[in-house]
Amino acid sequence: MAFIILRMIYYVLAGLILVNVILSWIPSAQWHPLGRLLLRITEPLLKPFRRLLPPVSVSGYVGIDFSPILCLAVLFVAYHIAAVIIAKF
Numbered sequence: 001m002a003f004i005i006l007r008m009i010y011y012v013l014a015g016l017i018l019v020n021v022i023l024s025w026i027p028s029a030q031w032h033p034l035g036r037l038l039l040r041i042t043e044p045l046l047k048p049f050r051r052l053l054p055p056v057s058v059s060g061y062v063g064i065d066f067s068p069i070l071c072l073a074v075l076f077v078a079y080h081i082a083a084v085i086i087a088k089f
Contacts, residue, residue: 003086010079014072016042021068046071 020042023029030039049070055063 003083006079006082006086010075013045013075017045017068017072017075020046024065049074
């Protein structure tokens with residue numbers, strides 16, 4: 001049962017981060033109520049990774065944010081470590 005809950009939390013967080021990435025390409029999405037809700041959920045997860053890996057400027061115009069990739073990688077590793085720990089009990 002704990003493994004199912006862990007998997008569900010992992011998939012929901014990963015999905016929300018991916019939706020946030022896709023919506024970041026649509027400028028007006030951040031003003032929509034669902035966009036703001038999504039930002040409130042995902043921003044606390046992404047903020048520490050943005051401090052470690054700030055957006056990269058390309059030609060001084062566009063910033064490419066690699067922090068969601070780093071956050072997803074850390075979530076993936078944490079999920080698998082927690083799954084191994086749960087499987088031992």
